[in-house]
Amino acid sequence: MPAQIEPxxxxxxxxxxxxxxxxxxxxxxxPEKVILRLLFNQAPDQPITYAELLQRSNGYAQALAGxxxxxxxxxxxILQHGADLAYAFFGAILHGAIPSIMPFLTEKxxxxxYRRSLAALFEICAPAAVITYPEFESEVRQAISPHASIxxxxxxxxxxxxxxxxxxxxxxxxxPADIVLLQHSxxxxxxxxxxxxxxQAVFNQLESYSRALHLAPADVIVSWLPLYxxxxxxxxxLLPILSSIPLVLLSPFDWVRAPYRMLQAISQYQxxxxxxxxxxxxxxxxxxxxxxxxxVDLSSWRAVINCSEPMYYRSHQLFxxxxxxxxxxxxxxxxxYAMAENVFAVTQGGIDAPVTIDPVSQRGLLIDRLAxxxxxxxxxxxMLSVGRPIDNTRVRIxxxxxxxxxxxxxxxxxxxxxxxxxxxxKRPDLTKKAFxxxxxxxxxxxxxxxxxxxxxxxxxxxxxxxGKNVYPQDLEGLASEVAGIxxxxxxxFGVPNPDTGTEDVVIAAELEDQxxxxxxxAAQAIADEIRQRVTRGSDVVLRYVKLVRRGWLLxxxxxKVARSANREKxxxxxxxxxx
Amino acid sequence: MxxxxxQVLAAHIATHIIKQxxxxxxxxxxxxxxxxxxxxxxxxxxIFIEEHFGVRIADTELNPETFDTLAxxxxxxxxxx
Numbered sequence: 001m002p003a004q005i006e007p008x009x010x011x012x013x014x015x016x017x018x019x020x021x022x023x024x025x026x027x028x029x030x031p032e033k034v035i036l037r038l039l040f041n042q043a044p045d046q047p048i049t050y051a052e053l054l055q056r057s058n059g060y061a062q063a064l065a066g067x068x069x070x071x072x073x074x075x076x077x078i079l080q081h082g083a084d085l086a087y088a089f090f091g092a093i094l095h096g097a098i099p100s101i102m103p104f105l106t107e108k109x110x111x112x113x114y115r116r117s118l119a120a121l122f123e124i125c126a127p128a129a130v131i132t133y134p135e136f137e138s139e140v141r142q143a144i145s146p147h148a149s150i151x152x153x154x155x156x157x158x159x160x161x162x163x164x165x166x167x168x169x170x171x172x173x174x175x176p177a178d179i180v181l182l183q184h185s186x187x188x189x190x191x192x193x194x195x196x197x198x199x200q201a202v203f204n205q206l207e208s209y210s211r212a213l214h215l216a217p218a219d220v221i222v223s224w225l226p227l228y229x230x231x232x233x234x235x236x237x238l239l240p241i242l243s244s245i246p247l248v249l250l251s252p253f254d255w256v257r258a259p260y261r262m263l264q265a266i267s268q269y270q271x272x273x274x275x276x277x278x279x280x281x282x283x284x285x286x287x288x289x290x291x292x293x294x295x296v297d298l299s300s301w302r303a304v305i306n307c308s309e310p311m312y313y314r315s316h317q318l319f320x321x322x323x324x325x326x327x328x329x330x331x332x333x334x335x336x337y338a339m340a341e342n343v344f345a346v347t348q349g350g351i352d353a354p355v356t357i358d359p360v361s362q363r364g365l366l367i368d369r370l371a372x373x374x375x376x377x378x379x380x381x382x383m384l385s386v387g388r389p390i391d392n393t394r395v396r397i398x399x400x401x402x403x404x405x406x407x408x409x410x411x412x413x414x415x416x417x418x419x420x421x422x423x424x425x426k427r428p429d430l431t432k433k434a435f436x437x438x439x440x441x442x443x444x445x446x447x448x449x450x451x452x453x454x455x456x457x458x459x460x461x462x463x464x465x466x467g468k469n470v471y472p473q474d475l476e477g478l479a480s481e482v483a484g485i486x487x488x489x490x491x492x493f494g495v496p497n498p499d500t501g502t503e504d505v506v507i508a509a510e511l512e513d514q515x516x517x518x519x520x521x522a523a524q525a526i527a528d529e530i531r532q533r534v535t536r537g538s539d540v541v542l543r544y545v546k547l548v549r550r551g552w553l554l555x556x557x558x559x560k561v562a563r564s565a566n567r568e569k570x571x572x573x574x575x576x577x578x579x
Numbered sequence: 580m581x582x583x584x585x586q587v588l589a590a591h592i593a594t595h596i597i598k599q600x601x602x603x604x605x606x607x608x609x610x611x612x613x614x615x616x617x618x619x620x621x622x623x624x625x626i627f628i629e630e631h632f633g634v635r636i637a638d639t640e641l642n643p644e645t646f647d648t649l650a651x652x653x654x655x656x657x658x659x660x
Binding site for chain 2: 042256257500535544
């Protein structure tokens with residue numbers, strides 16, 4: 001077992017002070033090592049060595065320098081899965097600029113809405129440059145307003161590669177406390193919060209997290225996670241590349257159509273570690289044909305780490321039952337609690353010992369706000385532990401007055417570490433609100449027991465679907481625009497779906513016309529219009545649209561639609577749903 | 580017959596994928612690019628087609644360029660049967 005081997009991170013890569021220096025050191029130590037292997041749908045796998053990664057990234061750094069982009073300025077990357085995304089990202093860092101990866105336009109999202117999101121992002125983080133493909137240039141140009149901060153639109157086709165990588169030096173004067181990257185959540189609301197992380201914070205996270213994982217030279221990380229998400233960017237990109245651990249990277253778009261490709265990649269490249277949102281366990285267990293698993297051997301997999309959305313014991317069981325015949329080990333089931341504001345991991349479970357399962361009373365959790373054993377006749381929830389805090393991070397459970405709560409009491413999870421965000425970029429107001437006495441308030445609810453953390457829900461109304469954060473106000477805004485809906489009388493919320501292992505997104509909306517029956521075809525046309533608007537405007541697919549008469553939605557004392565109360569009302573009225 | 584194929588597909592999608600059994604899906608309505616069927620359900624659709632019609636739809640074909648309506652999908656199925 002790799003547990004006895006010293007972690008590679010602090011020793012092998014030396015004590016570089018910046019990410020750029022680290023990449024240079026690694027490329028000097030092992031120029032011919034294949035550090036990244038890109039998998040494609042209908043093209044051969046593309047191996048990339050440290051030397052190539054450095055040389056090509058330097059091409060982007062030179063192009064940024066040539067365009068007059070200054071160190072410390074923000075560069076937005078609008079690129080899909082592929083080598084250019086990796087090169088442009090490290091190129092910006094080599095130059096001392098701050099890269100931020102923006103999701104690419106999908107077929108479902110309306111180009112107008114995408115342009116609006118881009119324009120909003122440009123407004124908030126005032127980038128100096130955008131890097132994209134020549135085919136996408138006109139799309140991006142349309143989002144750049146005349147007074148925008150952007151001075152350069154750099155195209156992937158314009159990058160020249162100096163023949164030799166011999167004399168590459170990173171920009172001088174970059175300090176460990178400087179911001180190295182920005183990470184945004186998606187949606188109108190998410191874009192407001194660009195999590196700014198320093199070189200030092202990233203290093204501190206990677207060092208502590210590597211120890212928690214017992215990261216070792218024999219490890220191979222396999223990922224299909226998008227790089228605009230913290231789990232993809234940190235666990236599935238920076239951790240391996242900056243730790244000299246080979247990374248096999250697939251596209252999320254290919255994975256969702258062919259989830260077996262990840263398992264074939266684990267088998268082919270002796271993958272040892274992968275991070276997955278909970279729904280992926282159900283998805284893989286249910287949607288892979290036996291013929292696509294012929295010859296697949298998963299015995300190299302030492303940890304598959306459940307992270308980024310509420311996790312279910314049943315999902316782990318489904319996954320284990322389905323893949324044990326292919327060599328998958330029960331001991332590989334692991335969990336993690338993570339957030340961009342802590343760079344990534346807060347806790348890690350299932351590495352040193354199996355994931356702790358805590359059977360607690362459902363009534364205790366919901367009514368008494370206490371994770372206590374069930375009394376006779378009470379329903380039991382098998383809570384999965386997310387493990388212990390990694391060694392640089394401390395966790396507290398706080399009540400509404402920010403006082404510590406007793407063991408097993410439910411409260412807000414707060415954390416403190418040496419890898420916290422520098423701040424939400426250019427939003428000191430939001431940064432200030434997120435902290436109390438130096439502790440970051442996560443908005444997640446949970447409890448601690450025997451030093452382990454359990455996450456039970458969220459204080460905020462955030463919906464997490466398939467690992468992606470969705471802000472209900474974004475969806476409500478879109479649905480409110482539909483003719484026939486009483487403006488502002490819309491509630492969006494998530495309801496857990498045990499079959500898929502993630503949340504279904506529901507919109508309940510009040511009809512303007514008091515006499516219109518919600519079952520009437522005319523009302524159904526309105527429901528279709530809501531679906532369409534929400535999908536085109538947010539790339540989120542609604543599972544249910546519930547049209548109701550005026551007065552159905554519950555409001556708070558201040559007259560706002562109360563999401564959680566309406567969610568409860570919706571659930572109590574649905575006959576096809578039980579917790 | 581294409582019409583029959585369309586009906587079987589429409590019933591399956593309404594009942595099992597979007598879970599609105601009463602929802603009428605017309606043959607020329609866009610089902611992928613409209614977001615009616617989300618990307619997480621594409622594999623379900625191809626598994627159903629393989630089991631019910633004995634026709635394989637490759638994962639590289641699960642996109643609106645290959646089919647975006649029931650009529651197009653039914654055409655593809657008939658062609659391969």
